[in-house]
Amino acid sequence: MGMFSQSVDVVCSAEGQPQSLLWAGDSYTVCAEPVRWYERRQWWAEESRAPLGSGPGVVDHEIWRVQVLPSHTPRGVPEPDEPLTLDLTRHIRSGRWRLLRIHDALRPRTA
């Protein structure tokens, strides 16, 4: 398992579930029901302000665990047997997505 924090673009369904994503120039499709949960942040170390009215997202952030397959098989690369399992997080206030972890990755493409 590798730890990452890379920006990704995610397309969601009407209910807010990730459907496909664009990661390092390649496009992937979510191939199984994603799992969602929240994780704590060390907000007292990461934030410099937490005034009343900060809204949600100070204490925890949303994590989506998705299984993805490449949308278009690149030329010359064989179709992967296993889907990739990725942990994504969405920043509540900005709405931006980042890639947190890659599971089961035989050979992560970037470090």
Next chain:
Amino acid sequence: MSFTHLHVSTAFSAHYGVSWPEELAQAAASDGATALACTDRDGLYGTIKHLKACLAAGIDPIVGVDLAVLDDDGDHRTHVAGRVVVLARGHNNGAGYRALCRLISDAHARTTGKSGGTVPVAVTRAELASRTIDPQTLKPVLTVLIGPDSDVGRAMGGRRYLRPRTLFKQWLDDLPQGTVVAEIVSQLSAPGKPLSTAHAVRMLKLAEEHHVPAILTNAVRYWAADGAPTADVLDSARTLKSLPELADEPLLQPTGQGWLKSSSEMLRLGKEIISAAGYGAADLKQLMTQTEALADLCRIDPATDMGWKQPVVPEASVIGISQDPHQELIQRCQAGISRRFPGVSGAARENMLSRLDHELAIISNLGFSSYFLTVAEVSRMIQEMGVRAAARGSGASSLVNYLIDVSQVNPLQHDLIFERFLSRDRATLPDIDIDVESAERHNVYRRIFKRFGAERVTLMSMQNGYRARGAVRDAGMALGMDDGEVGEIAKQLWRFSARKFREALQEKPELREFAGRVEQRDLDGNQQLDLLVDLTERLDRLPRHISMHPCGVILGDATLLDRSPVQPSGLGLPMSQFDKHDMDPMGMLKLDVLGVRMQSAMAFAVREVIRIHPSKKDVVAAGKHSSGQDGNGPDYIAENGHIDLNAVPLDDETTFELIRSTHTLGCFQIESPGQRELIGKMAPREFNDLIIDISLFRPGPMKSDMVRPFLEHRHGFAPEVYPHPDLKPVLAETHGVTVFHEQILRTFDVMTGCGLARADEFRRALGNEALETEVEVFFRKAARDKGYTPEVVDNVWGTLKAFGSFGFCKAHGAAFAVPTYQSAWLKAHHPEAFLAGLWEHDPGMYPKRLLVAEARRLGIPILPLDINRSKAEYRVERIEKGKDAGKLGIRLSLNGIYGLSATELKRIVAGQPYDSLADLRARSRASKPSIKRLAQLGAFDSLHREAGGTANRADLVHHLQKLQLSSSGRKGVEVLEGQLSLPLGDVELRNVKPGLPAPTLVENVRAELDLMAVDVSSHLMDSHRPMLDRLGVITADKLLGLRNGTEVLVAGVRVATQTPPMRGGRRVVFISIDDGTGCIDSVFFHEAQEKAGMLLFGTRLLLIRGTTRRTGPRGISLSASMAWDLGRTETLPFKDSSPQEPEARHPLDGISRSLSITGFSG
């Protein structure tokens, strides 16, 4: 379909819940909910506020509790297995609510009520089971929610897969059929963690398997997601661990999802759980329907279930009445007439009787006769105990109270209006407050419990919320900041609400340095201070714990404990979980029995007078009292010398002279710097002046500039002005200025003919934006109809509007003025006994050491500590020899010496007198350190002198020190054992080896300050005198001789610090210092505050530059322009050519007892 939250903690779950009941109820209602539960931890602390909030929001209240359950398998009753939520079922005539109250009282019954107890607030499963069924109907009246924090839920994360099922089955076996539901909660934490969807699924499946209904909650702690960081900080405060520590354990809430989610969010959450469980739409529907079904079962009818707004008083039989209570009340009033109004006749009698009929009719109408009889019973009981007592508050407005001996103020004499106390239009039980001697308060409580029975009485509690200092400390601890650093910041926070911390950083000069550090964060990357400010603001006002209210006692009938849960107080008597705001809604009769130290001090003084002057003749001579009609002295002094203070006439000229001199330190209500200034300006001549003085010295009148015109009219500098001749009778006593509530009522009545009862309703509406407009419309129309001109109407309305909301009730003023007068009378006639009483009971606002200075100013000798003459209390003593022979002095008490235990004290006093140190050791068994401290304070000096020998106090202390060090139990060091029986005097003392220099005055004063917090041998400023003389500092006694506006330097020890509310809202700081010749009151306006900065609140010894302000014929104060810390000589404003002072040791150096020395814990 709307969703009902059944598991909600309010802020009244101390150190747990974040949101106020109002916020929660409003949020629920605006989302379309029709009901909302309040399930605070360990009690019903927020329940009544919740009811109020739900009624205001138009939704049904549901009440319950979040309670710990003891582990049945634990050996001792101290191990908690988990927590469950218990809800009361409603619409069963209170059976559910009653069971809930009793269950909560069960949970507290084994605790001690003291902090740090080891027994948790918790019930056994058997207790819980027995309360779920109503003993009469045998129907279930409580529902128990087994959720994620129960033993079942907690076992989900463990390794034993079957454990949750075993535990769940145990609940089903132990609790009656139909009283258990499974509580399904997911706060969306990571799979497999507590509060995860996976755990929710397991709980759901357990319920399914055992055919137990499952319901959905969100275990709410805050009304919106924004509350999550606050909940983290509260977890830290509760567990006394920093956030980083808690995160490691991990003990923090796993996510920040515990808010009052909307119906659609809850439905979506339900969907997520159901689909994770592999169930379908029908199961989702069932989960949501069961939740609503339970909610419906638990909707509470405030009136029939909880007795909302229905006053309950003790049964007539308990107060010894067999007839109709109102008949009884009438008879008792009639009996009181001859006692209170002996020989009254003619118009006065008619007037009095018609007032009595008027009051009795209103009381009868409201059905409050039993209430008056109850209060009279308590009052009678206190007087029978021989305890000084006085009614205060608006109760003094009632003639009935006067006749049945509840109040000592004659309302007819002072023109007090009954309607200010009670009227047809007010259906709530009025407050009657009784002041008693503080030292006797707990005895009075115990007697009330005994008299009415423990089932009818409980103490009222109070909520203690976060204020700025506590908030910054706990926020700092949460962030893991250094204790010392946070303490330094906390010190500078002075009298503002934590919510305005950031605003205060901009404005307050004493915070400037800290504000600078907050702004620095970008440079040194320290973001903690910024967060500290935010978190402090978040904690503002949140309840921290409940404690015994200082005076409230709740009296009810035999059902009281069905209506309020109780828990032990520190005093050992049970305490209600309800506070003063809950009394009226719950129809509870609250009596304020307030301990007043001044009453104790005065009672003490009266006893000292008898002890020193054991006959009427002696007292008359000592107090220079008039010889009376028969030449034997006044009637209020008994033959044995006892003074009946309540019978002292209120027109003693000597007393008023003392008051006008402004030397009123120690006198009730008129000793503060502001009051001394006001008294100096006003120069009171009679008792009514005191009532006016006390009423004027309030935030409202001070703020709105009522005082200046009043004084101008009073002294005839400006002619009195009345808006209309009709109002002259109403306003004449205050020279045309409206001061009293009573005057507002009469003004309304005179100008509109509305009657006094309605007038009081109008008065209450003043200041309330919505209602005030209606009052204005009515007033203008009715006054015009009565023929008043528009100018008069405008003018009077302006006054009513401005003063109405904060004028003072004259009945309060009159009740206060009595002890004010009595204390001044004692100070004028028996100052030694009075000061001894003050020292003994410490009633005032100043540190005790200022009263030492006052004694010095009055020429009353202070007699040093003496092992054979000092007792466990301060005593007046006639001096036998020396320059003060024949005078009365005050002997210091052995009580209050640092480190001397109560048992040591008791034994020392019991064994007096002692003829030697060995005798003292043998009979008092005082510890070695205590004996050394007594020696440091000179308690053996006279014994030492009698023994002969050439050593001094320092030698003796050195000798004792040596004994203390060398003696760890070894025999042989106690060389002097055995000399006890020989009448040889003290061989040990005689043989102490001389050689050390005698202690200097500074060293003696140091020891006194360190061990007693008073400076007796000399004033602690005396050692600064040479330096102050060179600076040209002037002393307090010379100040009065200076012209107004003279620039001076003064110096002294801080004795008072006040920031009263001021006109225009700008803060003004009053600092009083004592320089040994008297007290100097200085005022720091905005600019001076800017210059003084941190010195304002952080310094004990101050040098102040300012200009004199004459405040009255006998009063002068200082308008400060700059201040310095006398402890830091290098900063003092010496002229360039002046040499710096050599470092002199000062008595205060290194002594940290700031609060008791300066009256300020900065």
